[in-house]
Amino acid sequence: MGRTGYLALVGAGALYAGRRLVDRVGIGTRVLDTGLEPVLLTGLSMxxxxxxxxxxxxxxGSYLLARTESKRRRHDVRNLLRLVFGGLALIAGFGIITREWVSVLFSLGVLGFAITFALQQPLFSLIGWLYIIVKRPYRVGDRxxxxxxxxxVVSIDFFVTEVWEIGGDLVxxxxxxxxxxxVPNSTVLSARVVNFYGEGVQSVWNELSVQVAYETDVAFASELMVETATEQLGEEMAQQVAEYRERLHETPVxxxxxxxxxxxxxxxxxxxxxxxxxIVHPRRGTRAKNALYETILARFNDHPERVKFPVSRNR
Structure with missing residues (x-):
């Protein structure tokens, strides 16, 4: 972006100069009993x-995107610019063709009321997109x-959100x-939306469950599990908990x-x-749980006299 814009600006100037030239010189040619000059003037203006x-x-767009570091923000800025300039192009096109700008704006207002009933779902999805942009229930990249x-979330367009599925029927x-x-954007207005990435906290709490017999030294086994988790997740977890506390400090919770x-x-x-x-990053939940299971079970097996597993058929 950027270079194309300047070329388009030069093209706009050349087209406007051509329109002025046609308007000054005049063209008397007629095609199918229709004067060529009005059609040419309208086409050049358009x-x-x-x-x-x-x-x-x-x-x-180039100016804004160059100053937007976040990939998610760039996605939103690009969509917003498309909506604004698309609307301006629509209004300008009708105004040039009809030469009645006030009538065009009034007609668009009346037409807006009419299509509200005919296009309810697309309009609700567009409202849902505005809600997503303003309130941020989720962004591109969120789980x-x-x-x-x-x-x-891989894409948020005007009417739909595209999501790369995890889990589901296949895995x-x-x-x-x-x-x-x-997913239609209108869904956020009527359905429950869960974002695994809290605002400023990209982590979730997770649990790992191990069943042991009543004969087990529970205090020893618990300490062994905490020690294992601290070795594997301690540094990362401390940072995530600090972010979590900072976010909680901004709320009444x-x-x-x-x-x-x-x-x-x-x-x-x-x-x-x-x-x-x-606490763990949402995308590393399964990997972290598998690593913890493997290490914890291995350490339990190293102490069979203190950690025993249930053998009951009711288990």
Whole structure:
């Protein structure tokens, strides 16, 4: 972007100069009993305006995008510019053809009321897009859940949001299924939207559950699980918890957030369940859980006299 805009600006100037020349010299030729001069003047005016709007979109867009570091913001800025300049092109086109700007604006207002009933869903989706841009329930790159679908947002257009599905019917873990799911933007106005990336906190709490027998030294096993999690996630978790606390400080919510992993003990009918609680990046949840399981089970097996597993058939 940028160079194309300046070329379009030159083209707009040349087209406007051509229109002035035709208007001054005049063309008396007629085609099918229609004067060629009015048609040519209208066509040159239309082309000049469209080239000028293209130049404005390209130059202004290049200026804004160059000063926008976030890839997500650039996506939103590009869509907003398309909407604004597309609307200006539509109004300018009708105004040039009819030469009645006030009538055009009035007609567009009346037409807007008429198409509201005929195009309810597209309009609701456009309103949903405006809501997404303003309120930010999710952005490009976020991992979200809408109704029964979960995935990573890859695109937010005027009417639909494209999501790279995770889980679903094809896989059972939090891994991409390879399918792209298209969700109407109007869904955010009526359905529950879960964003796994909180504002300023790109992490979620996760749990890992291990079942042990009643004969187990529960305190020892719990300490071993916390030690393992701290070794693998401690530094990263401390940073994420700091961000989490900073975000909580901006809200009226008061929660006690632990700096380190913790273990909750749940008594079941034939065994004891040790639930390791820790914080992790949403995209690394499965990888982290697998690594923790492997290490924790290996350490438990190194201490068979203190950690025992249930063997009951009711397990």
């Amino acid at each position: 082309a000049a305006v469209l080239f000028a709007l293209l130049a404005g979109y390209d130059i202004f 979200i859940a809408i109704e029964e679908m979960r995935g990573d 059972s873990t939090n891994q991409p299924s390879g399918r792209i799911v298209t 008061e929660l006690d957030v632990n700096d380190k992993p913790t273990v909750n003990i749940v008594q079941q009918e034939s065994w004891v369940e040790l639930r390791l609680r820790y």
